Amino acid sequence: DIQMTQSPSSLSASVGDRVTITCRASQSIRTYLNWYQQKPGKAPKLLIYAASSLQGGVPSRFSGSGSGTDFTLTINSLQPEDFATYYCQQSYTTPPYTFGQGTKLEIK
Amino acid sequence: EVQLVESGGGLDQPGGSLRLSCAASGFTFSNSWMHWVRQGPGKGLIWVSRINSDGGITNYADSVKGRFTISRDNAENTLYLQMNSLRAEDTGVYYCVRVNAADAFDFWGQGTMVTVSS
Numbered sequence: 001d002i003q004m005t006q007s008p009s010s011l012s013a014s015v016g017d018r019v020t021i022t023c024r025a026s027q028s029i030r031t032y033l034n035w036y037q038q039k040p041g042k043a044p045k046l047l048i049y050a051a052s053s054l055q056g057g058v059p060s061r062f063s064g065s066g067s068g069t070d071f072t073l074t075i076n077s078l079q080p081e082d083f084a085t086y087y088c089q090q091s092y093t094t095p096p097y098t099f100g101q102g103t104k105l106e107i108k
Numbered sequence: 109e110v111q112l113v114e115s116g117g118g119l120d121q122p123g124g125s126l127r128l129s130c131a132a133s134g135f136t137f138s139n140s141w142m143h144w145v146r147q148g149p150g151k152g153l154i155w156v157s158r159i160n161s162d163g164g165i166t167n168y169a170d171s172v173k174g175r176f177t178i179s180r181d182n183a184e185n186t187l188y189l190q191m192n193s194l195r196a197e198d199t200g201v202y203y204c205v206r207v208n209a210a211d212a213f214d215f216w217g218q219g220t221m222v223t224v225s226s
Contacts, residue, residue: 034213
């Protein structure tokens, strides 16, 4: 199975900051990489699919990049509603679909 | 508006059985692959199972293979997960999920909680 590793596991930032979360796959997954946001008590929400495509309705301050084994999620100008946990997930070799362990973004 | 509404969760003992349901609306259910994803208490996301649009193809995580069965009723726009021989590690919130053309999980239900404990 393909292993997905996110870094950091947690991150503190302030409103207005730019933050980057990294996801690494244990083997090449081309651009079959998706990013989700999850707030406490809520279901995950798709932000980015195919490494860099923005899901409809998601603010343009979110962006994704990368291919092969290394990927990044960037949030420009953090807003209060962006503090949440973020997960990456590969959909290249399936099943199984595998997720990263999550990155918790907290307010500094 | 796409809606996925899960039901059927609850408390059961190890070795017991539960059947989860997911009522879908707002899209053409019979055209969509569907999945179940679990999240243990305070933990990350674990893919559990998937089924193709007509129910002819099913896949499972190794941890549930032989114990869980995914199925669907396209006439009723409903997805199911039959969970047998339950174990403590099956505990968590179970989400019903639709995938888009890029195989990303684009719509999630609100989840239903399953607790396996004696």
